[in-house]
Amino acid sequence: MATIIGGIGTSHTPTIGIAFDQGKQQHPAWAPLFKGYEPIVEWLARMRPDVLVMFYNDHANSFFFDHYPTFAVGLSDRHTVADEGLGLRPVPPVNGHPAMARHIAESLVTDEFDISVFTDLPIDHGCFSPLSVMWPEHATGWPGVIVPIEMNVLQHPMPTPRRCYKLGQAVRRAIESYPEDLDVVVVGTGGLSHQLSGERAGYNDSDWDLRFLDLLTKNPHTLADMTHGDFIELGGSEGAEVIMWLAMRGALSNNVAKLHQNYYLAMTAAWAVQLYEEPVAATRRPAAKSRAGV
Amino acid sequence: MATIIGGIGTSHTPTIGIAFDQGKQQHPAWAPLFKGYEPIVEWLARMRPDVLVMFYNDHANSFFFDHYPTFAVGLSDRHTVADEGLGLRPVPPVNGHPAMARHIAESLVTDEFDISVFTDLPIDHGCFSPLSVMWPEHATGWPGVIVPIEMNVLQHPMPTPRRCYKLGQAVRRAIESYPEDLDVVVVGTGGLSHQLSGERAGYNDSDWDLRFLDLLTKNPHTLADMTHGDFIELGGSEGAEVIMWLAMRGALSNNVAKLHQNYYLAMTAAWAVQLYEEPVAATRRPAAKSRAGV
Amino acid sequence: MNPQIEKIRSLPGTFLFDLDRSARGMRLNRFLCGLVRPENRSLFKSDPEIAFENAGLTTKEREMVRTKDWKAMADYGANFFALEKLGRVTGVGNPAMCAQMRGEPLEEFLKTRRVPDAC
Amino acid sequence: MNPQIEKIRSLPGTFLFDLDRSARGMRLNRFLCGLVRPENRSLFKSDPEIAFENAGLTTKEREMVRTKDWKAMADYGANFFALEKLGRVTGVGNPAMCAQMRGEPLEEFLKTRRVPDAC
Ligand SMILES: [Fe+3]
Ligand SMILES: [Fe+3]
Numbered sequence: 001m002a003t004i005i006g007g008i009g010t011s012h013t014p015t016i017g018i019a020f021d022q023g024k025q026q027h028p029a030w031a032p033l034f035k036g037y038e039p040i041v042e043w044l045a046r047m048r049p050d051v052l053v054m055f056y057n058d059h060a061n062s063f064f065f066d067h068y069p070t071f072a073v074g075l076s077d078r079h080t081v082a083d084e085g086l087g088l089r090p091v092p093p094v095n096g097h098p099a100m101a102r103h104i105a106e107s108l109v110t111d112e113f114d115i116s117v118f119t120d121l122p123i124d125h126g127c128f129s130p131l132s133v134m135w136p137e138h139a140t141g142w143p144g145v146i147v148p149i150e151m152n153v154l155q156h157p158m159p160t161p162r163r164c165y166k167l168g169q170a171v172r173r174a175i176e177s178y179p180e181d182l183d184v185v186v187v188g189t190g191g192l193s194h195q196l197s198g199e200r201a202g203y204n205d206s207d208w209d210l211r212f213l214d215l216l217t218k219n220p221h222t223l224a225d226m227t228h229g230d231f232i233e234l235g236g237s238e239g240a241e242v243i244m245w246l247a248m249r250g251a252l253s254n255n256v257a258k259l260h261q262n263y264y265l266a267m268t269a270a271w272a273v274q275l276y277e278e279p280v281a282a283t284r285r286p287a288a289k290s291r292a293g294v
Numbered sequence: 295m296a297t298i299i300g301g302i303g304t305s306h307t308p309t310i311g312i313a314f315d316q317g318k319q320q321h322p323a324w325a326p327l328f329k330g331y332e333p334i335v336e337w338l339a340r341m342r343p344d345v346l347v348m349f350y351n352d353h354a355n356s357f358f359f360d361h362y363p364t365f366a367v368g369l370s371d372r373h374t375v376a377d378e379g380l381g382l383r384p385v386p387p388v389n390g391h392p393a394m395a396r397h398i399a400e401s402l403v404t405d406e407f408d409i410s411v412f413t414d415l416p417i418d419h420g421c422f423s424p425l426s427v428m429w430p431e432h433a434t435g436w437p438g439v440i441v442p443i444e445m446n447v448l449q450h451p452m453p454t455p456r457r458c459y460k461l462g463q464a465v466r467r468a469i470e471s472y473p474e475d476l477d478v479v480v481v482g483t484g485g486l487s488h489q490l491s492g493e494r495a496g497y498n499d500s501d502w503d504l505r506f507l508d509l510l511t512k513n514p515h516t517l518a519d520m521t522h523g524d525f526i527e528l529g530g531s532e533g534a535e536v537i538m539w540l541a542m543r544g545a546l547s548n549n550v551a552k553l554h555q556n557y558y559l560a561m562t563a564a565w566a567v568q569l570y571e572e573p574v575a576a577t578r579r580p581a582a583k584s585r586a587g588v
Numbered sequence: 589m590n591p592q593i594e595k596i597r598s599l600p601g602t603f604l605f606d607l608d609r610s611a612r613g614m615r616l617n618r619f620l621c622g623l624v625r626p627e628n629r630s631l632f633k634s635d636p637e638i639a640f641e642n643a644g645l646t647t648k649e650r651e652m653v654r655t656k657d658w659k660a661m662a663d664y665g666a667n668f669f670a671l672e673k674l675g676r677v678t679g680v681g682n683p684a685m686c687a688q689m690r691g692e693p694l695e696e697f698l699k700t701r702r703v704p705d706a707c
Numbered sequence: 708m709n710p711q712i713e714k715i716r717s718l719p720g721t722f723l724f725d726l727d728r729s730a731r732g733m734r735l736n737r738f739l740c741g742l743v744r745p746e747n748r749s750l751f752k753s754d755p756e757i758a759f760e761n762a763g764l765t766t767k768e769r770e771m772v773r774t775k776d777w778k779a780m781a782d783y784g785a786n787f788f789a790l791e792k793l794g795r796v797t798g799v800g801n802p803a804m805c806a807q808m809r810g811e812p813l814e815e816f817l818k819t820r821r822v823p824d825a826c
Contacts, residue, residue: 060740070410072361083743086795112456116410155725156712156725157399157725196801197781199808200721201720228711229711232723237721266824267825268802359610369726379623379674379675379676396726400726450592454592492659493600495601496687562683
């Protein structure tokens with residue numbers, strides 16, 4: 001049986017990946033962002049999870065509006081990076097975990113989640129920006145594999161916040177029923193407050209962002225009971241991306257400990273990252289990994 | 295508020311549409327099929343529903359396995375017929391009802407159904423074969439419009455029979471909350487017993503088919519509690535298409551009257567058709583239509 | 589692992605098209621489904637080997653298509669409705685495809701049908 | 708009609724990309740999203756009018772693309788992330804797109820940012 005050992009919430013703007021590629025880690029405008037990922041990098045390097053299950057959203061790079069899914073599970077062996085108009089980022093493809101992805105798809109459909117499945121489609125910054133900074137040693141290949149779970153936050157109607165939380169809970173059931181003894185980390189990407197279109201473009205609210213981060217830790221049900229209207233009013237139209245964090249949180253137990261949080265508002269989207277660890281993690285790593293001789 | 299006035303279950307094999315196009319209505323091998331549609335044709339001509347909401351499945355003509363949905367609502371103004379390898383059938387495109395389709399999509403997503411939406415994709419025999427025989431006067435244009443709701447019965451995992459029934463119930467809620475005063479008929483297509491691949495190809499079971507038809511009328515919950523395994527064992531691997539009938543039945547009230555049924559097993563797929571009428575239908579047509587001056 | 593179909597994993601003579609078969613058959617299914625486009629049908633009819641090459645089919649996949657071995661393709665990972673398109677393009681109807689799946693001549697299979705004329 | 712967003716239908720300065728806008732913007736969004744393919748970018752850069760013609764854009768759509776009127780396109784039915792691709796191809800960053808949406812010069816907009824260097 002696979003085990004969820006922790007969860008990560010993280011912003012995913014394209015600029016994060018580009019800044020990484022350009023080596024801006026020490027640049028004064030960017031250092032507060034990159035510093036915020038150091039505990040994540042260290043934790044992932046120490047825990048060496050077998051799989052990251054990533055709740056993210058596509059930005060019209062994998063899917064077009066002539067056939068648009070609400071939730072879509074990625075089944076590929078290998079996920080290549082999407083060309084978003086600037087040419088390809090110099091990052092290698094990241095491997096998938098098709099067996100676990102298929103299991104999750106089967107479990108979700110049986111569990112009355114009407115997901116789509118996809119394969120052989122390139123994936124955009126929704127996954128690759130956070131991967132770049134969480135797994136900085138990737139020039140010649142990523143240190144782990146992912147199962148991408150795409151969520152619609154581009155086109156209304158979007159899955160309700162409550163439904164996203166329930167998706168996380170269902171994904172936890174799926175992971176826990178996977179027969180192999182693997183360590184899994186769930187990741188939710190996107191947000192926090194930002195708005196990119198209309199005269200309200202450039203909107204942010206750090207007070208709300210920090211309240212969101214606090215509620216996500218202590219009382220996620222308050223957030224799950226909110227509407228998209230609430231999230232957009234408080235966090236901007238693209239701030240609704242935080243429903244991916246809610247799915248991640250839904251996949252965690254009630255007993256997780258928040259190990260780390262960073263928040264940095266510099267330009268248009270508020271950058272944030274959180275790290276949660278499950279109590280069970282203590283019994284898994286690094287002991288388990290050294291046991292397996294890795 | 296829109297009103298569901300009845301429901302139709304119908305087989306959808308490509309051969310039905312082709313036989314229609316070839317004018318085989320009087321051919322001894324085909325007459326029992328076409329005769330079975332006469333009460334449907336008459337009822338539809340008399341009731342003149344504003345919209346047919348059709349639960350059907352695609353056969354890898356609109357959707358490919360690199361991005362495959364569980365449920366998908368069609369939003370197009372106009373649905374063209376798909377070329378399935380033989381060139382285009384000589385039938386005109388059928389108009390959609392984008393406003394109602396969008397309303398149904400919004401209602402379903404809010405109601406925790408994780409549907410996809412699609413537009414501008416041609417539609418195959420899953421809709422066009424039954425339309426051909428239910429609306430035989432279509433040479434210069436169809437006498438009504440449709441909202442197509444595609445369901446995955448091609449690739450396991452498929453939505454469970456119970457989920458399909460619940461989808462029907464949710465579509466009823468959606469239709470009943472649509473603000474315009476329209477008459478709607480729900481249609482479920484596919485089946486009955488058939489299997490097309492493996493050494494069991496050619497499998498049929500008329501006893502099961504007739505039991506299915508009877509249970510669908512009198513006790514659909516028995517069917518909703520069955521598994522795909524049950525349906526495949528009893529009705530063949532493609533016989534699982536009957537979940538579309540279950541969605542149609544889920545959209546009807548407890549008080550529907552079955553007005554008509556026909557069953558004809560000739561070749562590989564058992565052909566069947568059922569007509570249900572809601573009590574409310576008596577108060578709607580033809581009075582309402584003549585009131586509207588149509 | 590899908591409880592909805594677990595009981596018939598072992599149903600004789602039945603190939604369930606699940607995510608495993610779908611993944612294995614993706615390239616072949618893409619080729620087969622591509623036959624809905626007239627230009628692909630023309631190429632396949634005039635020069636099948638070029639069509640196979642364009643689709644990147646493996647040696648095994650090409651051989652199964654050349655011999656129209658419906659049963660082998662279905663077992664391998666072809667979805668029946670992808671195969672159906674090859675049937676239409678090569679003039680093979682579903683009853684003939686079913687007969688081959690069962691391993692019997694079409695005439696034998698039609699004898700088992702109630703109304704053999706209905707095709 | 709979607710209760711999740713009803714309360715902000717009237718939120719000032721906000722264009723919600725819903726199924727109405729999506730339907731209206733489909734052709735324009737298809738053109739914009741097509742810019743992720745290098746050959747489409749080349750054509751658009753070398754001969755935008757032919758690219759518009761190939762995409763079947765209307766006169767109004769062409770004019771909005773020519774003038775890079777982000778706000779008008781967003782209101783019309785362009786998804787922001789479709790616009791972003793045109794931004795990348797024409798060398799316009801998101802801060803400049805936001806500034807135009809707000810109706811202010813980029814320099815003014817950057818003054819409202821906490822760390823104007825972070826772009
Ligand atoms: Fe985003
Ligand atoms: Fe069918």
